[in-house]
Amino acid sequence: MRITKSVFLTSLDKLRDYPGRGLPEIAMAGKSNVGKSSLINSLCQNNKLARTSSEPGKTRMINLYRVNEEFVLADLPGYGFAKAPGSEKAKWANMMESYLAGSNALKHVFLLADIRHEPTNEDKMMANYLRHYNIPFSVIATKADKLSKAQRSRTLPVICRSLTVQPWQVIAYSSEDGTGRDKLLDLIDSILHPVIEDDGFVLPEGITFEDGPTREEEE
Numbered sequence: 001m002r003i004t005k006s007v008f009l010t011s012l013d014k015l016r017d018y019p020g021r022g023l024p025e026i027a028m029a030g031k032s033n034v035g036k037s038s039l040i041n042s043l044c045q046n047n048k049l050a051r052t053s054s055e056p057g058k059t060r061m062i063n064l065y066r067v068n069e070e071f072v073l074a075d076l077p078g079y080g081f082a083k084a085p086g087s088e089k090a091k092w093a094n095m096m097e098s099y100l101a102g103s104n105a106l107k108h109v110f111l112l113a114d115i116r117h118e119p120t121n122e123d124k125m126m127a128n129y130l131r132h133y134n135i136p137f138s139v140i141a142t143k144a145d146k147l148s149k150a151q152r153s154r155t156l157p158v159i160c161r162s163l164t165v166q167p168w169q170v171i172a173y174s175s176e177d178g179t180g181r182d183k184l185l186d187l188i189d190s191i192l193h194p195v196i197e198d199d200g201f202v203l204p205e206g207i208t209f210e211d212g213p214t215r216e217e218e219e
Contacts, residue, residue: 001068001189006044009064009072014095015102018064024071024192025105028140029096029126030112032078035142035175039112040065040073042175043184050075062099071192074099074106079122100135108136108191110184111163115141115155115172119162127163138169138187145174 010018028036037050049065063075076096100106109130113119119127130137141159144152152172160167171187173180 001185003044003067005069006046006049006065006067008049009066011061011063013061015099020066022105023066024107025074025103026071026107026188026191027074027076027109028112029076029109030078031120031122034078034112034114036075036078036112038175039140039142039173040075042178043181062095101133106135108138110140111137112140112142113159115144115152116146118158124162138171139163139165141170141172143174144172144179145176
């Protein structure tokens with residue numbers, strides 16, 4: 001996939017109709033200051049698309065971006081911001097839940113986690129929530145440029161164990177040097193254009209029935 005156009009659509013305080021609604025949606029969830037806005041800008045190669053801030057907790061609404069006139073990126077409010085009052089945290093939680101549970105156009109969630117640290121309890125709760133409601137998700141391990149390849153090889157298994165995901169469900173990403181961008185674009189392409197066999201069974205990209213023995217061979 002090649003991204004050629006990306007525009008800000010609108011901000012929502014709850015799930016409702018918005019201009020251009022109907023395209024497939026991919027949501028981004030994660031802790032405050034995990035790098036969601038930077039990832040969006042890096043992915044779309046537009047540094048002015050999403051506002052970034054060094055102060056966590058700035059994303060307080062659901063921000064929507066239309067990409068290639070083909071799908072919508074939904075930037076969900078960051079969670080785990082300790083300084084936010086309890087009422088504000090509850091508002092953000094309700095906002096995210098209403099979107100995740102109510103959007104019929106939602107195809108996938110990217111759960112962002114800082115590659116340098118073990119996922120928090122909030123990260124684990126989000127992964128369990130998505131798994132419980134059968135919402136497909138992948139983990140994006142952000143800020144990969146902060147670690148060497150050797151360090152990444154030690155921290156990625158920790159993320160996999162903590163969030164109960166397989167290594168192929170995790171992409172190490174850096175908004176600074178572009179690490180993982182091509183892999184993420186390929187993932188988005190496979191989400192939007194899944195490989196479907198004649199019987200309706202969806203296969204992961206690059207996998208075919210020819211990769212295993214036939215029933216006749218097994219017998």
